[in-house]
Amino acid sequence: MPQLNLDPWFLILLTTWLVYILILQPKISSYLSMNSPNKKDNTTTNMNPWTWPWT
Template structure:
């Protein structure tokens, strides 16, 4: 069974991961984010209740 022989593919796998970890990852992580997160004031948000058009708000049990 050739897939159990790690000789052809193990070197390629390890070299690609080492390339990513050593060379590409520091280059990618050095970029600055353009959208910095901001704190949102939760007290200023006003939530209106959702009204469903097919539900009538009349008192049925009264």
């Protein structure tokens, strides 16, 4: 069963992860987001209770 032979696939997997971790990840994480999230105000809103017509 050739699927169980780890010789070629393990090397490909290891090489792919090393390329991702060492080369691509620092380049991707260096980009700045154009739409950075803003802090939400902690002001409370005045809540008026709903008047139900059947109560």
